[in-house]
Amino acid sequence: MGKLTLEKIAELTGVSRSTVSRVINDHPNVKSEVRERVLKVIAQTGYHSDPITRLQNNHRSNVLGLLIPQSTQAIFTDPYYLHLIQGITQTSNIFDYSLSLFLLHEEKEEDKLYPRILQNQLFDGLITTAIPANHPLILGLLANNIPFVLIGRHENPQISFIDVDNLGGAYTATTHLIRTGHQRIATIVGNIKNTASADRLQGYKNALGDRGYPIDENLIRPGDFTEQSGYEATQKLLPYQPDAIFAASDTMALGALRALREAKITVPNEISVVGFDDLPHAVNANPALTTIRQPVKATGNLAVELLLDILSNEYHPPQRIILPTEFVMRASTSSKTK
Amino acid sequence: MGKLTLEKIAELTGVSRSTVSRVINDHPNVKSEVRERVLKVIAQTGYHSDPITRLQNNHRSNVLGLLIPQSTQAIFTDPYYLHLIQGITQTSNIFDYSLSLFLLHEEKEEDKLYPRILQNQLFDGLITTAIPANHPLILGLLANNIPFVLIGRHENPQISFIDVDNLGGAYTATTHLIRTGHQRIATIVGNIKNTASADRLQGYKNALGDRGYPIDENLIRPGDFTEQSGYEATQKLLPYQPDAIFAASDTMALGALRALREAKITVPNEISVVGFDDLPHAVNANPALTTIRQPVKATGNLAVELLLDILSNEYHPPQRIILPTEFVMRASTSSKTK
DNA sequence: ATGAAAGCGCTAACAT
DNA sequence: ATGTTAGCGCTTTCAT
Numbered sequence A, B: 001m002g003k004l005t006l007e008k009i010a011e012l013t014g015v016s017r018s019t020v021s022r023v024i025n026d027h028p029n030v031k032s033e034v035r036e037r038v039l040k041v042i043a044q045t046g047y048h049s050d051p052i053t054r055l056q057n058n059h060r061s062n063v064l065g066l067l068i069p070q071s072t073q074a075i076f077t078d079p080y081y082l083h084l085i086q087g088i089t090q091t092s093n094i095f096d097y098s099l100s101l102f103l104l105h106e107e108k109e110e111d112k113l114y115p116r117i118l119q120n121q122l123f124d125g126l127i128t129t130a131i132p133a134n135h136p137l138i139l140g141l142l143a144n145n146i147p148f149v150l151i152g153r154h155e156n157p158q159i160s161f162i163d164v165d166n167l168g169g170a171y172t173a174t175t176h177l178i179r180t181g182h183q184r185i186a187t188i189v190g191n192i193k194n195t196a197s198a199d200r201l202q203g204y205k206n207a208l209g210d211r212g213y214p215i216d217e218n219l220i221r222p223g224d225f226t227e228q229s230g231y232e233a234t235q236k237l238l239p240y241q242p243d244a245i246f247a248a249s250d251t252m253a254l255g256a257l258r259a260l261r262e263a264k265i266t267v268p269n270e271i272s273v274v275g276f277d278d279l280p281h282a283v284n285a286n287p288a289l290t291t292i293r294q295p296v297k298a299t300g301n302l303a304v305e306l307l308l309d310i311l312s313n314e315y316h317p318p319q320r321i322i323l324p325t326e327f328v329m330r331a332s333t334s335s336k337t338k
Numbered sequence C: 001a002t003g004a005a006a007g008c009g010c011t012a013a014c015a016t
Numbered sequence D: 001a002t003g004t005t006a007g008c009g010c011t012t013t014c015a016t
Helices: A006-013 A017-024 A032-045 A051-058 A072-076 A079-094 A107-119 A136-143 A166-179 A195-210 A227-240 A250-262 A280-284 A296-312 B006-013 B017-024 B032-045 B051-058 B072-076 B079-094 B107-119 B136-143 B166-179 B195-210 B227-240 B250-262 B280-284 B296-312
Strands: A063-071 A098-104 A125-129 A148-151 A161-164 A185-189 A220-222 A244-247 A272-277 A290-293 A320-323 A326-328 B063-071 B098-104 B125-129 B148-151 B161-164 B185-189 B220-222 B244-247 B272-277 B290-293 B320-323 B326-328
Touching (some): A006 A017, A017 A032, A063 A079, A072 B079, A079 A098, A079 A296, A079 B072, A079 B107, A098 A107, A098 B079, A107 A136, A107 B098, A125 A296, A148 A296, A161 A166, A161 A296, A166 A185, A166 A195, A166 A326, A185 A195, A185 A227, A185 A250, A227 A250, A244 A250, A296 A320, B006 B017, B063 B072, B063 B079, B063 B107, B072 B079, B107 B136, B161 B166, B161 B195, B161 B296, B166 B185, B166 B244, B166 B272, B166 B290, B166 B326, B185 B227, B185 B250, B227 B244, B227 B250, B250 B272, B250 B280
Parallel strands (some): A063 A098, A063 A125, A148 A161, A185 A244, B063 B098, B148 B161, B185 B220, B244 B272, B272 B290
Antiparallel strands (some): A098 B098, A290 A326, B290 B326
């Protein structure tokens, strides 16, 4: 038996290919009686139109791509991504899109993957994260007219993105530390390729500046969002005697707590620690972490909705969405003002 | 300017479409001088053949699908999958295939995803894990002639799979415990949907049986590969006074250690503990875990190679690959025979 | 409302 | 070695 094609269905129903095609695509111009007949034959035969040909003609695959430009190792060990991906997966499935996660074993494989992503039109739109501004992939996506949304802000006004208020969150955290009487507030910065890191650092600086506090470069240490980097940064901070540490992620804050524990420095009595994210491990930390909560899963949900919105509209002005953060006070901070 | 097509390239070069097509597909029958000219024009224009049309004609997308029928939550918190996926990603990239991971937010979304996977011919072959025998997806893959390999053995002789010697590994672990004088050897079983769990349990039983030891159902406890399940299973085992516990995964063994620590039972003096996997957290455990090492990453590597082999051969008898395990002795077991 | 026919961009069988 | 032609399965004008 030959493959079941639109043509066969047409033959069996006694109509033309065009009519069958119209039925499949929900075109209005089909007499309902004819539509019924066609649908019945389709059901009986178990016909499915060839997805590749449909893709060729309709430019719709019902697949969304997700690219996180990090090694799988880095992605899978970062609870932020876990939650983000969950949000993205959830909403994709709700809207009947498959999600396809492109994975890199090592970051340097980017060079091979990106051209493939740009060429392969096997997904309808792409979600991507943490890409440096003016990264070639971004330019390629724009040049090839591939619909995409970024997670993380971007200067380019043509680009739709969704981000959280990193600046405001960091500002709030730092201000709280100032208000509660801390004098030497240090910060551990995240991966600098990430705009979120830059924003959190800027929020920290703004808060200090607005209150007339000096910005001491010795109290600013680089990290890369890993626990280990928080640990090491803290060790390097200790000689400068900070009385508070604002870490740009909970995971790094956990590293800070470990370093302080080893140095026999009590938290929050001697040093207050604030994190960022409020992922589940923040509340399980010892002491439970004061942190800035960002809506990670909602970010993923909204990224998909935004992308689908772009896909469904012929005309789509770029959208820039910034989600708010919340300050969550737990046990790792105390007041020095009494 | 219109879209760059094969036809345009032909025109610009002064040859026919067929010739250009032959150049692109590395057909032998092209005079090398002509080939050069065509390639030059292609390079100059930046032409890329339409991937969708190529897919339609060649049935090759250079994309491999990966489906792990678990929630993203379960996948991302299981170090086994992390390593497996790394292996798969690595080899895919080496062979210039993109890897596309299909994700489920909740397991019940399977019903929606599977039909899409079966229809969408957007990948050349699929790798899948831990699927119960005669799962509808398996039947669908067979019925639709979609090339796939399973990670984990399967009865059906048409199916190619790659697995590790779970039976032998469990047998070795249990035999070692017997040889070192343990009398009441308990086991914590993994997720029963998984053939690996069944095999490890069977290996345990075989070892006991072969040495004339009784099989005591009280010493066999179900788990689901999570740390928590190992913890709970151990608590339920304690009343039956085991002197050794063989856990079907390191993660569950870690849970066992935690339960024993809380119960003030010393390992390995009072109870010996053996895990399975030898993922990095095994050696970092306290005490370091005696375990059965399985080559997780190699499993992923080989799964891809096997799949690519199937894709490249017109005739491909199903292959069944079983990788060996190794017994790794560390500090969580001791001898009772002195 | 329906059908005929052209077209999508490519491959491959068939000529020469 | 190269060109001509048909064909893939569908959508979409353009007729009627």
